[in-house]
Amino acid sequence: MKKNRRVSEVVVSSHQINGETESAGDAGVPAVLVRDATKCYGVRKNRCAVLQSLDMSVQKGIIYGLLGASGCGKTTLLSCMVGRRSLNSGTVLVFGHKPGSPESGIPGPRVGYMPQELALYGYFTIKETLQYFGRIYNLKPAFVNAQLEFLSNLLHLPSSDRFVKTLSGGQQRRVSFAVALFHEPELLILDEPTVGVDPLLRRSIWDHLIRQSVDHGRTVIVTTHYIEEARQANTIGMMRSGRLLAEESPDNLLRNYRLPSLEEVFLKLCMKDDGENRTEPAQAIENCTNGTLRSVTGTRQPVGGHTNLAFDHSTSQTNITEIDTIENHCNSNESSISPADCFGNAALNLGVSSTRPANSSETNAVVSRNKSRLSSTIKMALPSVHRLGALIRKNFLLTFRNVGIFIFIYFMPAFQAIVFNVTLGHEPTGLKMGIVNDELNPSQGRVCNYTTDCSYSMLSCRYLRYIKNNIIQVPYESVADALEAGKNGHVWGLIHFGHNFTEEFEVRQASGDSASIENIIRSQIGINMDSTNQQIDLFIEKWLLEAFGDFFKDLMRSCQHEPEAGYIPVVFLDPVYGQKDTPYTEFMAPGLIITIVYFMAVSLTSGVLIAERKQGLLDRCLVAGVQMREILFGQLISQFTVMVGQTALVFMCMLLIFNISCHGNLALAVFITFLQGLVGMCFGLLIATVCDNEISALLLSQASFLPFTVISGVCWPIEGMPFYLRSIAYSMPLTYAIESLRSIFSRGWGVERPDVFAGIFISMTWILILLVLCMIVIRVRKYAS
Numbered sequence: 001m002k003k004n005r006r007v008s009e010v011v012v013s014s015h016q017i018n019g020e021t022e023s024a025g026d027a028g029v030p031a032v033l034v035r036d037a038t039k040c041y042g043v044r045k046n047r048c049a050v051l052q053s054l055d056m057s058v059q060k061g062i063i064y065g066l067l068g069a070s071g072c073g074k075t076t077l078l079s080c081m082v083g084r085r086s087l088n089s090g091t092v093l094v095f096g097h098k099p100g101s102p103e104s105g106i107p108g109p110r111v112g113y114m115p116q117e118l119a120l121y122g123y124f125t126i127k128e129t130l131q132y133f134g135r136i137y138n139l140k141p142a143f144v145n146a147q148l149e150f151l152s153n154l155l156h157l158p159s160s161d162r163f164v165k166t167l168s169g170g171q172q173r174r175v176s177f178a179v180a181l182f183h184e185p186e187l188l189i190l191d192e193p194t195v196g197v198d199p200l201l202r203r204s205i206w207d208h209l210i211r212q213s214v215d216h217g218r219t220v221i222v223t224t225h226y227i228e229e230a231r232q233a234n235t236i237g238m239m240r241s242g243r244l245l246a247e248e249s250p251d252n253l254l255r256n257y258r259l260p261s262l263e264e265v266f267l268k269l270c271m272k273d274d275g276e277n278r279t280e281p282a283q284a285i286e287n288c289t290n291g292t293l294r295s296v297t298g299t300r301q302p303v304g305g306h307t308n309l310a311f312d313h314s315t316s317q318t319n320i321t322e323i324d325t326i327e328n329h330c331n332s333n334e335s336s337i338s339p340a341d342c343f344g345n346a347a348l349n350l351g352v353s354s355t356r357p358a359n360s361s362e363t364n365a366v367v368s369r370n371k372s373r374l375s376s377t378i379k380m381a382l383p384s385v386h387r388l389g390a391l392i393r394k395n396f397l398l399t400f401r402n403v404g405i406f407i408f409i410y411f412m413p414a415f416q417a418i419v420f421n422v423t424l425g426h427e428p429t430g431l432k433m434g435i436v437n438d439e440l441n442p443s444q445g446r447v448c449n450y451t452t453d454c455s456y457s458m459l460s461c462r463y464l465r466y467i468k469n470n471i472i473q474v475p476y477e478s479v480a481d482a483l484e485a486g487k488n489g490h491v492w493g494l495i496h497f498g499h500n501f502t503e504e505f506e507v508r509q510a511s512g513d514s515a516s517i518e519n520i521i522r523s524q525i526g527i528n529m530d531s532t533n534q535q536i537d538l539f540i541e542k543w544l545l546e547a548f549g550d551f552f553k554d555l556m557r558s559c560q561h562e563p564e565a566g567y568i569p570v571v572f573l574d575p576v577y578g579q580k581d582t583p584y585t586e587f588m589a590p591g592l593i594i595t596i597v598y599f600m601a602v603s604l605t606s607g608v609l610i611a612e613r614k615q616g617l618l619d620r621c622l623v624a625g626v627q628m629r630e631i632l633f634g635q636l637i638s639q640f641t642v643m644v645g646q647t648a649l650v651f652m653c654m655l656l657i658f659n660i661s662c663h664g665n666l667a668l669a670v671f672i673t674f675l676q677g678l679v680g681m682c683f684g685l686l687i688a689t690v691c692d693n694e695i696s697a698l699l700l701s702q703a704s705f706l707p708f709t710v711i712s713g714v715c716w717p718i719e720g721m722p723f724y725l726r727s728i729a730y731s732m733p734l735t736y737a738i739e740s741l742r743s744i745f746s747r748g749w750g751v752e753r754p755d756v757f758a759g760i761f762i763s764m765t766w767i768l769i770l771l772v773l774c775m776i777v778i779r780v781r782k783y784a785s
C-alpha cells in the first residue's frame with residue numbers, strides 16, 4: 001500500500017507536467033471511447049479497410065478483452081488508441097481526449113503499452129531495461145528497484161543482470177510485459193501479453209491484471225487469441241474483419257446465446273456475420289479461427305442479438321445500411337472499398353455520427369465536447385532533460401556493448417583511410433615495354449653498349465638507360481614480334497629505334513631548322529602503346545618523355561653545351577601552390593576524408609533509427625512520452641561524439657601515418673569535416689524517417705553514395721564535367737566542403753577565402769534543409785506525438 005502511494009505521487013507529478021491531473025479533466029468519462037472508426041492501409045487496388053465503422057467503449061477500472069482472429073485489426077485499433085496511428089475517419093478518445101493531446105495523457109506515463117513486437121533493447125539487462133524506462137518516466141530509482149523485485153517474482157523473470165538478448169522468447173515477452181506494467185499506469189494496453197507463456201504464469205498474469213483493476217481502479221485493454229482466458233475480463237469485444245461483433249460481459253454473452261463457452265459464442269457470431277446463411281458454417285469457422293480476411297460483405301455492426309454499451313443497435317443498423325458496404329480484403333483484387341470510407345469523407349462521418357444515437361448520453365456528450373478539439377494543433381512540450389539523458393545514455397550503452405557495431409563505428413573509417421592510402425595514388429611498377437632496337441648488331445649478340453662522353457654512338461642504348469625502373473624493358477627481334485606481344489597483353493607497348501637512329505639524330509642536330517623530313521622521321525623513337533588503360537598509358541608516356549629530357553640534357557652537358565639548348569622551350573617552374581608532381585592521394589585525400597565521415601554518419605544514423613522502429617522500440621518510447629525531436633536530438637548528440645572519434649582517427653591516419661600535408665589551419669579542416677558529418681547525420685535521419693525498413697534505407701544510402709561521390713569531385717575535377725552538370729555538382733552537400741578542405745590542405749587558405757567560407761555556408765544550409773525536411777516527414781508520417 002505504501003509502495004502504491006509512492007507510485008501515484010510520481011505518476012501524478014508526471015501528469016502535472018502536461019498541465020492536468022487525472023481527476024481534473026476526465027472524471028466520469030470512459031477510459032477509451034471509439035466511435036465510427038475507419039482505418040485503411042495501402043493505396044488504390046491494394047487499399048483495404050482494416051477497421052470499419054468500429055465502435056467501442058471501455059469503462060474505467062475494467063479489464064477489456066479484445067478477441068479476434070489474426071489480422072482482424074486488433075493491433076491497428078490499439079495503435080490508434082495510443083496515438084501511433086490515426087484513423088481515416090471516426091474518433092478515438094482516451095480519458096475523454098484525443099490521443100496526442102496533452103489532456104489525454106497519451107503519450108505519457110498514464111498509459112502502459114506492450115506492443116506485439118518485443119520492443120526491448122537486446123544489449124540491456126532486465127534491470128537496465130526498467131531503469132531506462134524509469135528515467136523516461138522520471139521515476140525515482142528506489143521505486144524502479146522495488147518494482148523490479150516485485151515484477152521479477154510475479155512474472156518469474158530470470159536474474160535481473162541477464163541481458164535481454166540472452167533470454168528465451170517467452171522470457172523476453174515477460175520483460176516486455178513488465179515494462180508496460182512497472183510504472184503502474186492508469187491505462188494498460190497490452191497486445192497479446194500471454195503469448196508463449198505457460199498456463200500457470202498466464203494465470204498469475206491475469207490475477208495481477210484483475211488486482212490492478214479491482215484494487216487500484218486501473219483500466220486494462222488486452223488482446224488475446226486464447227478466447228477462454230478472456231472470461232476473466234469484465235467486458236469482451238469480439239472483433240472480426242475490423243468490426244466488433246459483440247461487446248459485452250462474458251456472463252451476458254454466455255447467457256444471451258445460451259452457449260457453454262465463449263468460443264462457441266464467437267463462432268455463432270461469426271456465422272451470423274457471414275450474412276445469415278450466405279456462407280457455410282464450416283467456412284465461417286475457418287474465417288474466424290484462421291483469421292483469413294475473406295470476401296465477406298457482411299452487414300455492419302452490430303449484428304442482432306448482442307448489446308453494445310456504446311450505442312443503440314436498432315438505429316445504427318438502419319442508418320449504416322445507407323452507406324456503401326466495405327469489404328475487408330487486404331491486397332485483394334476483389335476489394336471494393338468505398339473511397340468515402342477510406343479517405344475520411346467528412347460528410348459521411350458526420351452523417352453516421354449524427355444519425356447514430358449513443359446508448360449513453362454521457363458518452364455522446366464526451367464525443368461532441370471533444371469534436372472541436374480534434375482539429376486543434378498538437379502542442380509539443382519542450383525537450384525534457386531526463387528523457388534526453390536517458391536516450392543519450394542508452395545510445396552509448398548500445399554502441400559500446402555491441403562489439404561488432406563498436407568496431408565498425410570506430411575502426412571502419414580508419415580502415416577505409418588506410419585502404420585508400422595503401423592502394424591509391426602510387427606509381428605503377430613492373431610495366432613491361434617491348435624494345436625493338438635495330439641499331440644493335442645481331443651478329444654481336446645485340447649487346448647494348450654506349451658511352452657517356454660527347455660521342456654520337458649507340459644513342460638508343462644511352463636513352464634507354466634513363467627510363468625509370470618502373471618500366472621493365474623486354475627486347476624483341478622485330479616490330480612484328482613486339483606488336484604481337486602487345487596484342488597478347490604481354491607488354492604495354494613497344495619502343496622502336498631505326499637502323500641508323502644515332503647517325504640520323506646527329507644529322508638532325510647539326511641541320512637544325514634545315515633538317516629534312518626523312519631525316520626527322522628516321523631520327524624519331526617510335527612508340528606504340530596499348531592505350532586501354534589511361535592511367536598506365538599516361539604514366540609510361542610521361543616517363544618516356546622525362547627519360548628523353550634527361551638523356552638529351554646529359555648529352556648536351558657532356559659536349560659542353562648548355563643542357564637546355566635545343567630542348568623544347570616549355571618549362572614548368574616552381575608551383576604557386578603544392579609541389580611538382582603532386583601525388584594523386586593529395587588531390588583525393590580531402591574528398592575521401594569527407595566522404596568517409598559523411599557516409600558513416602548516414603548509414604549509422606539511418607540504421608540505428610530504423611532498427612529501433614522495426615523492433616517496436618520507437619513506438620514504445622513515443623507512447624511512453626518521448627518526443628520524436630528528443631529521439632532525433634539524442635541521436636545527433638551521441639552520433640556527434642562518435643563522429644569526433646571517427647574524424648580524429650581518419651585525420652591521424654591521413655596526416656600522421658600517410659603524410660598527407662595540411663598547409664592550412666587544421667582546426668578549420670576538422671570543423672568543416674564535422675559539419676559534413678552533421679550533414680550526413682541529418683541525411684541519415686531523413687532516410688530513417690522516409691524509409692520503412694532497413695533494406696530501403698540501405699538502398700537509398702547506397703544509391704546516393706556513387707552519384708554523390710562522383711558528382712562532388714572526389715575523384716575527378718568538377719571542371720571536367722559538362723557545364724549543365726557543374727551547377728548541380730556545386731549544389732550537392734559535399735562539393736563545396738571538399739573544395740574547402742582541398743584549399744585548406746594544399747593552399748593553406750583560411751575562412752576569409754570565399755572558397756573555404758562557401759564550404760561552411762553550404763554545409764550549414766544543407767543541415768538546415770535536411771532537418772526541416774525531417775520535421776516535415778515526421779509530421780506527415782505522424783512520428784511526432
Ligand SMILES: Nc1ncnc2c1ncn2[C@@H]1O[C@H](COP(=O)(O)OP(=O)(O)OP(=O)(O)O)[C@@H](O)[C@H]1O
Binds near residue numbers: 116
Ligand atoms: N502498415 C500496414 N500496411 C498495410 N497493411 C497492414 C499494415 N499493418 C497491418 N496491416 C494489415 O492490416 C490487417 C490487420 O492487422 P493487425 O496487425 O491490426 O491485425 P491483428 O488483429 O492485430 O493481427 P494479429 O493478431 O495477428 O496481431 C492485416 O491484414 C495486416 O496485414
